[in-house]
Amino acid sequence: MFAVIQFPGSNDDRDMAFAVKSVLGAEARLVWHRQAELPAGTRAVLLPGGFSYGDYLRCGAMARFSPVMGAVRRFAEAGGPVLGTCNGFQVLCEARMLPGALLRNRGLHFVCDWVHVRVERDDTLFTTRAREGQVLRLPIKHGEGRYFAEPDELARLEANRQVLLRYCKPDGDFSEAANPNGSVAHVAGVVNVRGNVFGLMPHPEHAVDARLGGDDGLRVLGSLLDAVARGTGR
Amino acid sequence: MRQRVEPTVDRALAREHGLTDGEWARILELLGRAPTFPELGIFSVMWSEHCSYKSSKRHLLTLPTEGEAVLIGPGENAGAVSIGDGLAVVFKIESHNHPSFIEPVQGAATGVGGILRDVFTMGARPIASLDSIRFGPLEDPRQRWLLRGVVDGIGGYGNCVGVPTVGGETTFHPCYRGNILVNAFNLGVVETDRIFRARASGVGNPVIYVGSKTGRDGIHGASLLASAEFDEESEAKRPTVQVGDPFTEKCLIEACLELMRTDAIVGIQDMGAAGLTCSSFEMASCAGTGIEMDLDRVPQRAADLTPYELLLSESQERMLLVARAGQEERVREIFARWELEAVVVGRVTDDGRMRVRWHGDVVVDIPVDPVSRSAPVLDRPAREPADLRERQKLDPAALAPEEDLAEALEALLDSPNLGSRGWVWRQYDQLVQGSTVLGPGGDAALVRIRREDGTPTRKGIALAVDCNPRWCWLDPYGGALAAVAEAARNVACTGARPLALTNCLNFGNPEKPEVMWEFREAVRGLGEAARQLGTPVVSGNVSFYNETAGRSIYPTPTVAMVGLLEPWERHAVSHFPAPGLSVCLLGETREELGGSEWLALRRGLEAGVPPAVDLEAERRLHRLLAEAIGAGNVRCAHDVSDGGLAVALAECTFTGPAGLRVGAVLSLPDAVRPEALLFGESTGRVVVASQNAEELVRLAARQRVPLRHLGETGGERLVIGPPAGTPWIDRQVTGLARIWERALSRRLEEA
Numbered sequence: 001m002f003a004v005i006q007f008p009g010s011n012d013d014r015d016m017a018f019a020v021k022s023v024l025g026a027e028a029r030l031v032w033h034r035q036a037e038l039p040a041g042t043r044a045v046l047l048p049g050g051f052s053y054g055d056y057l058r059c060g061a062m063a064r065f066s067p068v069m070g071a072v073r074r075f076a077e078a079g080g081p082v083l084g085t086c087n088g089f090q091v092l093c094e095a096r097m098l099p100g101a102l103l104r105n106r107g108l109h110f111v112c113d114w115v116h117v118r119v120e121r122d123d124t125l126f127t128t129r130a131r132e133g134q135v136l137r138l139p140i141k142h143g144e145g146r147y148f149a150e151p152d153e154l155a156r157l158e159a160n161r162q163v164l165l166r167y168c169k170p171d172g173d174f175s176e177a178a179n180p181n182g183s184v185a186h187v188a189g190v191v192n193v194r195g196n197v198f199g200l201m202p203h204p205e206h207a208v209d210a211r212l213g214g215d216d217g218l219r220v221l222g223s224l225l226d227a228v229a230r231g232t233g234r
Numbered sequence: 235m236r237q238r239v240e241p242t243v244d245r246a247l248a249r250e251h252g253l254t255d256g257e258w259a260r261i262l263e264l265l266g267r268a269p270t271f272p273e274l275g276i277f278s279v280m281w282s283e284h285c286s287y288k289s290s291k292r293h294l295l296t297l298p299t300e301g302e303a304v305l306i307g308p309g310e311n312a313g314a315v316s317i318g319d320g321l322a323v324v325f326k327i328e329s330h331n332h333p334s335f336i337e338p339v340q341g342a343a344t345g346v347g348g349i350l351r352d353v354f355t356m357g358a359r360p361i362a363s364l365d366s367i368r369f370g371p372l373e374d375p376r377q378r379w380l381l382r383g384v385v386d387g388i389g390g391y392g393n394c395v396g397v398p399t400v401g402g403e404t405t406f407h408p409c410y411r412g413n414i415l416v417n418a419f420n421l422g423v424v425e426t427d428r429i430f431r432a433r434a435s436g437v438g439n440p441v442i443y444v445g446s447k448t449g450r451d452g453i454h455g456a457s458l459l460a461s462a463e464f465d466e467e468s469e470a471k472r473p474t475v476q477v478g479d480p481f482t483e484k485c486l487i488e489a490c491l492e493l494m495r496t497d498a499i500v501g502i503q504d505m506g507a508a509g510l511t512c513s514s515f516e517m518a519s520c521a522g523t524g525i526e527m528d529l530d531r532v533p534q535r536a537a538d539l540t541p542y543e544l545l546l547s548e549s550q551e552r553m554l555l556v557a558r559a560g561q562e563e564r565v566r567e568i569f570a571r572w573e574l575e576a577v578v579v580g581r582v583t584d585d586g587r588m589r590v591r592w593h594g595d596v597v598v599d600i601p602v603d604p605v606s607r608s609a610p611v612l613d614r615p616a617r618e619p620a621d622l623r624e625r626q627k628l629d630p631a632a633l634a635p636e637e638d639l640a641e642a643l644e645a646l647l648d649s650p651n652l653g654s655r656g657w658v659w660r661q662y663d664q665l666v667q668g669s670t671v672l673g674p675g676g677d678a679a680l681v682r683i684r685r686e687d688g689t690p691t692r693k694g695i696a697l698a699v700d701c702n703p704r705w706c707w708l709d710p711y712g713g714a715l716a717a718v719a720e721a722a723r724n725v726a727c728t729g730a731r732p733l734a735l736t737n738c739l740n741f742g743n744p745e746k747p748e749v750m751w752e753f754r755e756a757v758r759g760l761g762e763a764a765r766q767l768g769t770p771v772v773s774g775n776v777s778f779y780n781e782t783a784g785r786s787i788y789p790t791p792t793v794a795m796v797g798l799l800e801p802w803e804r805h806a807v808s809h810f811p812a813p814g815l816s817v818c819l820l821g822e823t824r825e826e827l828g829g830s831e832w833l834a835l836r837r838g839l840e841a842g843v844p845p846a847v848d849l850e851a852e853r854r855l856h857r858l859l860a861e862a863i864g865a866g867n868v869r870c871a872h873d874v875s876d877g878g879l880a881v882a883l884a885e886c887t888f889t890g891p892a893g894l895r896v897g898a899v900l901s902l903p904d905a906v907r908p909e910a911l912l913f914g915e916s917t918g919r920v921v922v923a924s925q926n927a928e929e930l931v932r933l934a935a936r937q938r939v940p941l942r943h944l945g946e947t948g949g950e951r952l953v954i955g956p957p958a959g960t961p962w963i964d965r966q967v968t969g970l971a972r973i974w975e976r977a978l979s980r981r982l983e984e985a
Contacts, residue, residue, distance in 0.1 A: 008572060009481050011396025015668040018688045032571075049666075051394045054481025110389050110661045114892065137892065141393070141663045170892070206665045211803060212682075213665075213891070 002028040002228075003042040005072065005088075007052035007063050012086065012205060016048045019205040023218070024225050033066040043228040044081045045072050047088025049141075049203060059102060059144045060090030069095055081125050081227055082197045083220075086142055089189070089199030098192055098199045099157060100149035106182025110143040114213065115180050117165040117188045117202060118172050124191055125227040126198045127164055129219045135172045136165075136216040138202035140180060145201040147183035147190070154185060165189035165200055240271040240542070251278035257610060264604050272541045272590070272597050277605065279508035279546060280515060283778055286609035289744040290776040293757045301770040303733060305426065311352040311504060312422075313772025314429055315734045317693055317798050321683065322429065324358035325421035327366075327699070327738040327794045329777035333475045334416040338383025342367075343391040343478040345418040347550055350395060351504035354487050355553065357430040357494045358422025361667055362681050363392050365402040365418050366699045366738070366792045370411030372650055372981045377406075380414055381658075381982070387478075388418070389661040394480035395487065399662035400670055400679035403699055404978075406650045409707075412782030417738040419699060419794045423683055430494060433501035434517035434525055434556045434582050441514070441525055441580040442562070444569055445486050445552040447535035448509070451476045453546045482551040482574070489572040490553065491686075496568075498561035505552040511545045513554040514580075515588060519606040526589040527580030529597070541592040556582060616754050617747035625708050628828050628842030636909055639962040642836060643880050644973055646913065649835050652877045653977020672696075675889060676808035677724040677873045680799065694802025698724035698795050702876070703788035705829045705844035710752045710789050714759030715847040719917055720875055721795035722767050726856040727871040727920060729805045729863030730797030735764060737774040737793050742786025744778045752789040753778075760791060766849035767856075769795065806863045806922075808872040809890035810898065813948035815869065816927035817886075817898055820855060821919035822940045823879065825906040831876045832913035845916045851939070852918050858937040859920065867930050870923035880912035880954060880963060882921050887952050888971035895967045897952050900945035904956040912954070912962065923947055 004017045013030060020028035028046075029039055038045065052063035063069065069091070076082045076097060084092040092098040105111055116137055119130040130136065149157060157163055166186040169178045179186050181201070189200030204217030241247060248258040251274060261269055261277050269277060279285055287294065299307035305322055306314035312326035330345025346363065353360045365388055370377040381404075392399045397420070434441065493499060501521070503513040510532070518525045529544045539547075557565050562578055569576035583589070588605075590598035619625075636642045646652050659674040671694060672680035678698035683691045700721040706713030722732040737760060742749040764771050780787045799805055810817075827833050828842020862868040874882040879902070888895055902911050924930045927943055934941040952970060955961030 008485050009394070011394075011484065011666055014688065015666065018668060018684075022688065022690065050396060051481060051484075054394070054479070056481070110393060110663075112393075112663050112665065113660055139665050141665060143393075203665070206668055208668075212668070212671055 001039065001041045002026060002044050002046055003031045003038050004028055004046045004048055005033065005068055006030045007033045007050065007066060009052045009054050010048050010050035012049035012203065016046050016205045019208045019221060023208040024221060026225055031068060033068045036067040036071060038071045038075055042075065044083065044224055045075055047084035047091055049086030049088060052087055052091060060087060060094040063091045064095035073097065076197050079196055081224060083126065083224060084199040085203055085205065086201055089201055090144065092197060092199045097197050098190055099153055100147055100190065102144050103146040103148050104144050105146050111180050112141040113180060114139050115202065116168050116170050116178065118168040120163055120166060121161055124164060124195050126191065126220055126223050128226055129223040133172060135168060135170060136219055137214050138204060138207050138216055139213065140202050142201055145181040147187040149184060157190060160193055162190050162193065163187050164191050164198065243268055243271055243274050248274060252282060253278055257281055265600060270597055272545050273600055275542050275546050276511050276598065279511055280605050281609050285507055285512060287776055288610045288612045289614050289778060290753065291611050292613060293754055296757065297761045297771045298765045299770050299772065301734065301768065304770055304772055305429065307772050308774060310431060311355045313734065313736060314356065315772060315796065316426060319691065320426050322424050322426045323421055323695055323796060324353050324356045324424055325419065325736055325796055326352050326773040327417055327419040327736045327792065328352065328775040329738050329740060330416045330418060331414065331740065331777055331780055334384055335414050337475040338380045339387040340475055340477050342384040342387030342416050344476045344550055345416050346388055346391040347478045347480065347483050348506050349418045349420045350397060350483060351506065353420045353422040354490055355430065355502055355504045356424065357428050358424035359491060359686060360397045360420050360422040361669065362421045362679065362697060363397055363399045363419060364697055364699045364794060365399065366415065368405050368407065368410045368415040368790065370408055371406055374411065377411065378982060384416055385658050385661050391478055391480045393663040395484045396666050398664050398666050398670055399659065400664055400681060401674045401697060401699065404655050404658050407703060407788065409788045412785065413780045413787050415740050415790060417792050421695065421697065421796065428494065430502050431520065432503035432517050433521040434523050435500055435521040436558065437523065437582050437584045439500060439556050439559050439582045440562050440578045441527060441582065442555050442557055442565055442576055443532060443552065443579045444555060444576045445574055446479065446482050446549055447533040447575065448539065448544060448547050449535045449549045450539065450543055450547060451549050453543060453548065476548050476550050478550050485572040485574055486551055486553065489569050489574055493565060493568050496564065498564045499555050499557050502553060502555040505554055507548065509547050509549065509552065510554065515602055515606045517554065517556065518588065518602045524583040524585045524587045524602055525580055526583050529590060529592040531577055531579045533575045533577055541590065541597040614744055614750045615747045616751035618751050619748040625841060626843050630825065630827055633827065633837055639908055639912060640965055642913065643884060643963055646831065646835060646877045646881055647884060647970060647974040648977050650978055650981060651831060652881055654975045655978060656975065657979040657982060671802060671805065672728060677727040680728050680802065680805055682802045692801035694730065694799040694805065696725040696728040696730035696797040696799055699792060700724065701790055701792045703790045704834065704840055706756060706791060707788040708829050708842065708844050710755035711759040712844050712847060714756040714791050715763045716844065716917055717791055717793040718760060718763035718767060719847050719849065719852050720873065721793045722769060722856065723852060723873050723920065725795045725797035726859045727806060727808060727873050728799060729860060730799035731860055732767060732769045732795050732797045732856065734772045735769050735793055735795045736772060737791055739774065739776045740780050740787060740790040740792065741778055742781045749786055756789050756791045763849060767853060804864050806868055806871040809870060809894065810886045810896035810923050810947045811869050811890065813896055815923040815925060815947045817900055817944045817947060818922050818924060818927060818930060819919060819942045819944055820858065820922060820934065820939050822916065823906065823911060823914065823919065824916045825910045826914045826916045827910050830878065830913060830915045832878065832909065847917050854937045854939050855918055855920065858934055858939045862930055862933050867926055868922045868924050872921045874919040874921060875915060878913035878915050883954065884952060884970050886921060887967045888974065895950065895971065896947050897949040897967045898945055898947045899949065899953040901955055901957045902944065903942065908962055
């Protein structure tokens with residue numbers, strides 16, 4: 001069962017649960033932020049997009065203090081897979097479960113668009129259904145998605161191969177024009193050292209149907225489903 | 235006991251509140267005494283133009299509002315239309331013009347918030363927003379500031395509440411320099427048997443206040459800001475603009491929808507214009523009951539609010555609901571989970587009176603019905619503008635021909651009114667809720683419908699919003715006909731059947747006979763088109779006094795059309811999807827350059843009679859499109875409107891997803907002069923790309939729709955010419971695309 005965490009102000013929560021249930025055919029349950037424990041049988045945790053608690057302070061800054069985040073941290077420490085998209089990525093960074101921070105976009109505006117990202121590794125829980133070097137087309141929609149890490153931290157990330165996705169041109173090459181928010185090193189998604197906590201700004205749950213713009217999001221969500229089926233995190 | 239410090243209530247104070255001497259006399263007669271200060275405030279709001287529709291009511295009554303599918307017409311928070319299988323769509327469009335001009339970010343944001351509440355108040359989950367926004371020329375730095383602010387406000391609110399903005403229009407004209415327009419539309423979905431209404435029924439039932447606390451913001455927003463013209467001092471009214479909190483709204487949506495799935499409540503109403511006053515009066519009036527209320531119980535976020543302020547505050551994100559007696563705790567529990575207030579502030583009575591207490595004193599005691607129902611209805615004088623005939627004069631023979639038609643096309647694609655609006659809608663979340671099939675940028679948006687539990691259906695809802703203000707200025711009746719026709723045609727271009735419409739009527743000062751005439755003519759046109767096309771008017775909003783320093787905006791009756799497509803997968807797109815398709819033009823091209831974008835941009839003229847509208851031909855066109863798209867014959871259908879055929883064809887070549895570019899080689903009949911052929915805006919025309927032209931010709935003949943085969947898609951160039959000889963236009967598609975894409979962004983980013 002996939003636990004989709006619901007903060008007040010989450011707004012991709014229902015879409016995430018829908019993608020898991022209707023498209024992947026797996027079980028998903030919404031888990032309210034005040035719950036101090038995850039439901040029994042939780043095999044993966046999904047932190048959805050939105051504006052948790054309104055995000056009036058810093059994105060994700062309040063959500064990390066909610067009771068459920070203690071349970072999510074324990075789940076991750078036990079090896080359970082955790083995936084955060086958009087606001088969920090911001091929450092994971094604020095909670096220091098992932099390195100780095102997400103800052104205001106380079107252009108200062110909110111950006112909603114379909115972008116291309118290159119898969120940097122295909123040997124993680126979240127990318128087995130993709131190939132290394134494969135270009136995925138996924139939507140983004142955020143105002144604070146510019147990934148930032150201090151140079152020494154970034155060097156550690158690169159050395160550990162923790163960057164799983166980078167913004168790129170359709171052919172896989174990098175350019176500043178193809179970097180929609182000014183992220184350092186074109187980073188679109190990073191994983192923790194252990195490899196079981198992954199955060200990304202693009203929305204795989206909004207790319208699960210070719211009739212609605214594309215289905216490359218299944219590469220990410222499907223990989224996680226496979227990992228859960230293999231018994232990861234138990 | 236606290237003492238109220240209040241001014242003396244007399245005729246002079248009533249005038250300051252915008253009440254006429256006649257209305258003052260009527261108040262004295264109704265009450266048999268002078269009103270208290272809070273009572274005067276209530277009358278001034280309830281009888282303001284904004285709340286009472288006193289200037290427009292008699293004209294609005296002529297609009298067709300009924301139809302097979304209509305469940306709820308005008309008068310409720312929003313209209314409701316059945317889409318079959320026990321589901322309905324609830325929708326409305328509303329203006330927030332004056333607040334947005336004074337404070338663009340918050341003005342636009344609270345416009346979005348207000349229209350969302352109108353929709354979920356009825357039990358519907360909001361699933362799609364549109365916006366129609368209009369500004370003065372972008373060369374003016376203030377207009378750029380206004381545009382940036384409005385887009386920021388719409389995006390900031392809509393993105394945070396998690397409702398996608400799927401389309402809309404953004405246009406520029408000098409007439410909006412001193413009075414921009416911000417019209418916000420929202421549509422929601424509800425189970426037909428779960429529609430809620432604003433009713434305070436059941437004597438003894440508790441009246442419960444939910445949502446944000448009440449502050450001093452927005453007092454007299456509706457009566458003073460929305461019901462008077464602008465002048466140099468309008469800036470001083472900035473404090474009357476409310477501040478929006480989309481996070482609270484998001485929680486309010488979820489809490490209300492959760493509550494509505496129980497049987498705990500009997501009625502619910504948004505506290506919009508005039509807040510607590512309007513909502514309680516409307517609820518009591520609808521049910522034929524009374525309400526008694528204790529103001530001390532109202533959650534307050536400012537100290538020492540007076541009864542007058544408490545009753546008139548327009549603080550956002552608040553609702554009033556009437557629960558079944560004994561269900562108070564259940565209501566409180568649900569709202570507490572979402573960290574929102576829910577406080578019993580009064581109860582329903584049977585004496586038909588609104589009785590309000592404050593610190594033990596009765597500060598308001600007036601009969602409900604006379605205040606809400608016998609609001610004044612005016613028959614304002616109307617007179618055709620003296621220069622109307624002059625405006626309509628145009629001698630086409632005197633218009634210099636274009637020396638280079640390709641250059642003219644490039645100039646049109648580069649204009650703020652025809653270039654890409656990508657800069658605007660990239661700032662809106664178009665995808666949240668995961669149902670956007672066609673987003674902004676095409677003729678109409680298309681969203682698939684899911685039930686509240688997430689179950690997909692095969693239904694899709696197409697949405698478009700349109701108005702050509704220049705046409706309405708040249709001919710308000712014809713312009714309004716055209717607005718309805720174009721919105722319906724846009725919806726039909728997806729393959730959907732137009733169902734019903736909502737409108738936002740933006741006009742100048744109704745006390746001027748010329749403005750009243752424009753209004754009357756526009757409403758006549760709307761009504762006629764809505765009747766002929768079978769798309770009743772189910773909701774709407776009137777915004778008068780859109781003028782500054784005595785200069786009125788062009789009449790702008792914005793029309794938002796809603797259509798149904800089932801199954802939604804069988805839709806067309808508005809770009810050429812592939813090479814090797816036959817390009818055909820449906821409809822007739824006449825020599826009509828009056829009121830065109832070409833004429834304004836290339837010849838500096840706003841003149842002539844706008845193109846004629848043939849509603850019978852439009853109906854046949856709708857039927858053909860539904861049939862041909864449904865059969866899979868037509869894969870691309872794109873409405874020909876602003877900028878004419880050449881602009882429509884160019885858009886088809888480069889507006890596909892992921893940078894898709896598909897050229898075409900086309901020839902046009904040279905029966906009319908090339909400017910009219912390429913840039914004229916004859917109505918009732920659609921460019922289509924077909925897999926099987928022969929079959930399409932047969933279908934078109936059966937529906938008696940004129941069809942002309944223009945050529946084939948393919949290649950990297952757009953070539954348009956006469957049947958024989960040198961082409962008029964021969965350009966690389968990528969070059970045209972680059973011009974079009976930068977039209978708006980370069981003016982905003984390089985300025």
